[in-house]
Amino acid sequence: MSTPLGRRPDGLDAGVNEEVFANPRSDRVKTVRNLIARAGRMADDRRVVAEGPQAVREAVAAGCVGDLWLTPEWDDREVGLAFAVRDAGGYVHLATRAVLDAMSAAAQGVLAICTWPDVGLAQVLADGPPDLVAVFEDARDPGNAGSAIRAADAAGASLAIFTVGCVDPRSAKVIRSSAGSFFHLAVAGGVPLDETLVALSAAGCQILAADGAGRHDLLESAPPFGDMTHDDGSSPSSAGGLGLDLSKPTVWLFGNEARGLSEEAMALADASVRIPIFGRAESLNVAMAATLCLYASAQAQGNR
Amino acid sequence: MSTPLGRRPDGLDAGVNEEVFANPRSDRVKTVRNLIARAGRMADDRRVVAEGPQAVREAVAAGCVGDLWLTPEWDDREVGLAFAVRDAGGYVHLATRAVLDAMSAAAQGVLAICTWPDVGLAQVLADGPPDLVAVFEDARDPGNAGSAIRAADAAGASLAIFTVGCVDPRSAKVIRSSAGSFFHLAVAGGVPLDETLVALSAAGCQILAADGAGRHDLLESAPPFGDMTHDDGSSPSSAGGLGLDLSKPTVWLFGNEARGLSEEAMALADASVRIPIFGRAESLNVAMAATLCLYASAQAQGNR
Numbered sequence: 132m133s134t135p136l137g138r139r140p141d142g143l144d145a146g147v148n149e150e151v152f153a154n155p156r157s158d159r160v161k162t163v164r165n166l167i168a169r170a171g172r173m174a175d176d177r178r179v180v181a182e183g184p185q186a187v188r189e190a191v192a193a194g195c196v197g198d199l200w201l202t203p204e205w206d207d208r209e210v211g212l213a214f215a216v217r218d219a220g221g222y223v224h225l226a227t228r229a230v231l232d233a234m235s236a237a238a239q240g241v242l243a244i245c246t247w248p249d250v251g252l253a254q255v256l257a258d259g260p261p262d263l264v265a266v267f268e269d270a271r272d273p274g275n276a277g278s279a280i281r282a283a284d285a286a287g288a289s290l291a292i293f294t295v296g297c298v299d300p301r302s303a304k305v306i307r308s309s310a311g312s313f314f315h316l317a318v319a320g321g322v323p324l325d326e327t328l329v330a331l332s333a334a335g336c337q338i339l340a341a342d343g344a345g346r347h348d349l350l351e352s353a354p355p356f357g358d359m360t361h362d363d364g365s366s367p368s369s370a371g372g373l374g375l376d377l378s379k380p381t382v383w384l385f386g387n388e389a390r391g392l393s394e395e396a397m398a399l400a401d402a403s404v405r406i407p408i409f410g411r412a413e414s415l416n417v418a419m420a421a422t423l424c425l426y427a428s429a430q431a432q433g434n435r
Numbered sequence: 436m437s438t439p440l441g442r443r444p445d446g447l448d449a450g451v452n453e454e455v456f457a458n459p460r461s462d463r464v465k466t467v468r469n470l471i472a473r474a475g476r477m478a479d480d481r482r483v484v485a486e487g488p489q490a491v492r493e494a495v496a497a498g499c500v501g502d503l504w505l506t507p508e509w510d511d512r513e514v515g516l517a518f519a520v521r522d523a524g525g526y527v528h529l530a531t532r533a534v535l536d537a538m539s540a541a542a543q544g545v546l547a548i549c550t551w552p553d554v555g556l557a558q559v560l561a562d563g564p565p566d567l568v569a570v571f572e573d574a575r576d577p578g579n580a581g582s583a584i585r586a587a588d589a590a591g592a593s594l595a596i597f598t599v600g601c602v603d604p605r606s607a608k609v610i611r612s613s614a615g616s617f618f619h620l621a622v623a624g625g626v627p628l629d630e631t632l633v634a635l636s637a638a639g640c641q642i643l644a645a646d647g648a649g650r651h652d653l654l655e656s657a658p659p660f661g662d663m664t665h666d667d668g669s670s671p672s673s674a675g676g677l678g679l680d681l682s683k684p685t686v687w688l689f690g691n692e693a694r695g696l697s698e699e700a701m702a703l704a705d706a707s708v709r710i711p712i713f714g715r716a717e718s719l720n721v722a723m724a725a726t727l728c729l730y731a732s733a734q735a736q737g738n739r
Contacts, residue, residue, distance in 0.1 A: 274578065282723055287713030315715040350734045409591030409733045411619040413489075415726065419586055422723040423730060429713045430654045 151203060152226040155233035163200070163234040163244065167303040179247045180303040181311075182237040187212070189311025190243045194219045198244040202228050205241045212241075237307055247301070250317040252330050255290050260335035260380040263288040263428050265421055268324055268396050269387035270297040277308020278418035279385070284312035286425035287432075291316060294324040328382070328399040336380045338400045340392055341424050343414055345405035347375045349427055352404065375402060377431030383424045385417050455507060456530040459537035467504070467538040467548065471607040483551045484607040485615075486541040491516070493615025494547045500525045502548040506532050509545045516545075541611055551605070554621040556634050559594050564639035564684040567592040567732050569725055572628055572700050573691035574601040581612020582722035583689070588616035590729035591736075595620060598628040632686070632703040640684045642704045644696055645728050647718055649709035651679045653731055656708065679706060681735030687728045689721050 154160070167180050178197070181190040184205070190196050191212050199216040203225055206213055213223040231238040255261060265283045270276050276298050283291045293300045300320040306313045328338055352375040384400055386392030397403065406415060406423055415423070458464070471484050482501070485494040488509070494500050495516055503520040507529055510517055517527040535542040559565060569587045574580050580602050587595045597604045604624040610617045632642055656679040688704055690696030701707065710719060710727055719727070 278720060278723065281716055281719065284714040285710075285712050285716040285719055285723075310717070310720070312714075312716050350730070406589075407733075408589050410588040410616075412585055412589040412616050413614070415585065415589055416582060416614070418723065419582065419589075419726045422719065422726050426654070426727060429711075 150225070152200075152224055152230055155227075155229045157230075160230060160233045163242070166244065167235055177246050177248055179245050179301045179306060179313075180235070181243040181245055181314075182235045182303055182307050183239045184209075184241050186307050186309075186311045186313070187241050187243045189314045190245045191215045193245075193247075193314040195245040195247050195314065196221045196243045197246050199223045199241075200226050200231060200234065200238075200243070201241040202226065202231060204228075216243075235303070237303075245314075247314070249301075250290070250319045252292075252319065252322065252327060255317055255319075256330060256334045260331075261289045262380050262432055263425065264290045264292065264331060264336065264382040265425060266292045266294065266324075266327060266331075266382055266384050267297055267417065268294050268384065268392055269390065270385070270417055271387065272417075273298050273302055273304035274308045275388070275416050275418045276300060277305040277310075277313070279421040280305070280309040280316070280318060281312040282418060282422040282425055284309075284315045286422070286429040288425055289316055291318045292322055292327055293318075293320045294322050294327060297321075324393075324396060325399065328384070328396075331382045332399075332401075334380075336382045337376075337402070338382045338384060339375075339424070340384045340386075340397055340400035340403040341406065341420050342386070342392055342397065342403045343405055345403035347402055347404045349404050349406050349424060352377055352427065352431075375404065377428050378433070381428050381432075383421070383428070385421055385424075388414065388417055454529070456504075456528055456534055459531075459533045461534075464534055464537045467546070470548065471539055481550050481552055483549050483605045483610060483617075484539070485547040485549055485618075486539045486607055486611050487543045488513075488545050490611050490613075490615045490617070491545050491547045493618045494549045495519045497549075497551075497618040498523045499549040499551050499618065500547045501550050503527045503545075504530050504535060504538065504542075504547070505545040506530065506535060508532075520547075539607070541607075549618075551618070553605075554594070554623045556596075556623065556626065556631060559621055559623075560634060560638045564635075565593045566684050566736055567729065568594045568596065568635060568640065568686040569729060570596045570598065570628075570631060570635075570686055570688050571601055571721065572598050572688065572696055573694065574689070574721055575691065576721075577602050577606055577608035578612045579692070579720050579722045580604060581609040581614075581617070583725040584609070584613040584620070584622060585616040586722060586726040586729055588613075588619045590726070590733040592729055593620055595622045596626055596631055597622075597624045598626050598631060601625075628697075628700060629703065632688070632700075635686045636703075636705075638684075640686045641680075641706070642686045642688060643679075643728070644688045644690075644701055644704035644707040645710065645724050646690070646696055646701065646707045647709055649707035651706055651708045653708050653710050653728060656681055656731065656735075679708070681732050682737070685732050685736075687725065687732070689725055689728075692718065692721055 181187045196216045216223050228240055231240050234242055265288050280291050300318050332338055384396055485491045500520045520527050532544055535544050538546055569592050584595050604622050636642055688700055
């Protein structure tokens with residue numbers, strides 16, 4: 132049965148009434164699997180894959196889905212998904228659970244191939260200094276990288292940057308671990324560290340390095356609850372005993388969990404900040420550290 | 436070559452000079468693999484497995500290693516490990532990397548079988564109300580559970596409790612994800628929710644439910660930096676506009692990421708607290724939520 136969008140060159144129908152694709156060994160399945168598995172992305176490949184309901188919903192809401200693959204069960208359950216994808220000019224393919232499982236062990240019956248632009252730093256800086264940015268150096272674990280993107284989103288950051296040497300933030304596992312937050316803010320990957328920090332600094336952001344041996348204690352820099360103005364009229368964050376003003380436009384810099392930040396990164400930072408450890412843990416992972424630092428900034432900036 | 440500890444009944448030598456165990460298909464390898472893979476633990480089985488250098492180091496420091504398996508390379512690199520294990524009455528086995536890999540994909544060349552007691556609530560409460568406790572309901576993801584234990588450790592909590600229906604906190608993946616923090620504080624699993632909360636409440640702890648729709652805003656309850664006393668002499672946390680005193684002995688209650696806390700759990704809590712979301716993320720994962728809540732308490736309690 133034909134649809135307003137007509138037929139694709141490959142002959143597959145774009146409507147919800149199309150036949151259910153049932154061959155897990157087909158070339159189309161292999162193509163999707165390869166897209167998910169690829170280690171290095173071509174620089175001009177703007178496709179990303181959203182696996183599972185949560186990531187797919189956010190991709191659909193962002194209007195970037197080129198191809199939505201889902202089981203008839205999911206199509207019945209969330210009718211809006213297919214409609215939204217077709218409205219935005221995308222294609223919808225019904226497929227068996229076996230096909231979805233063959234495409235991705237994480238699909239849970241629904242998966243989307245999206246076209247998502249890489250974000251250029253110039254683009255982001257065009258509107259003046261961003262209030263809150265997270266920059267990651269040498270972040271290797273895709274699960275932690277995705278959680279860190281989620282933390283940046285929750286704290287209201289507008290940009291997450293993964294410098295050269297990090298995991299590809301556009302990889303399927305990062306997107307999945309971000310619980311869809313990947314589609315909520317600008318995420319840049321493969322950017323040189325020095326250029327990034329110099330540009331953000333020139334734009335008016337302070338660069339704070341999260342470091343286990345940092346000079347400032349994050350908790351001593353946090354603003355108080357309630358009344359946000361001190362007796363002398365200063366803002367509570369600028370009155371911090373340690374000279375750190377978290378209410379200013381801020382770039383947080385996070386390093387590798389085992390090795391910390393490089394000397395180069397530390398040299399480019401305006402100040403270093405430590406998260407105090409009260410128990411016997413050696414450190415926090417990068418997602419937890421990002422959550423605490425970015426929320427401290429959000430609180431100081433009065434993002435609410 | 437014999438050692439002060441002599442020989443085990445199975446004939447394996449306990450010294451560092453023993454032969455290098457090289458058969459990845461042996462029964463001993465299978466035994467370890469089964470120990471790691473088991474879904475349900477027997478209630479009286481006190482063995483836990485630490486995989487990889489970080490978890491093993493902490494297990495060795497905790498003096499609970501019964502059997503240390505490591506490659507000659509690791510034995511050369513961290514001589515102290517084998518000494519410490521033998522000093523504490525444990526056995527050391529050199530093995531090839533292939534053997535270690537066959538035991539666990541996460542061993543990275545070093546693995547420990549530990550004897551670690553289950554913690555009873557009565558035991559923990561014997562010394563009066565603990566200052567800071569994390570209780571998890573319906574926590575299913577072992578990676579997040581491990582990270583949450585790490586957060587509890589970092590924030591100085593003395594106890595992490597996983598109620599009935601949660602992932603087994605003694606499973607190898609939870610221990611690994613805790614980065615060794617499992618061995619730093621009391622971790623209890625399979626405990627009934629109601630009994631736990633009633634006992635902690637009776638001991639003098641306030642029960643705070645972390646909930647997306649909570650009545651109190653976590654950040655508005657956080658104490659200020661710097662001067663910890665207000666003009667009227669009150670402590671800053673008790674002066675919180677929202678009536679929440681984070682400096683008191685506190686039990687934080689965390690629910691399932693998708694479903695939140697049960698009605699039963701909410702009913703047992705003294706107050707509900709939300710983490711504000713500034714961006715477009717729907718929520719934080721349980722490890723990130725635990726990090727923010729437990730650190731807010733640590734800060735208010737002046738754990739430093």
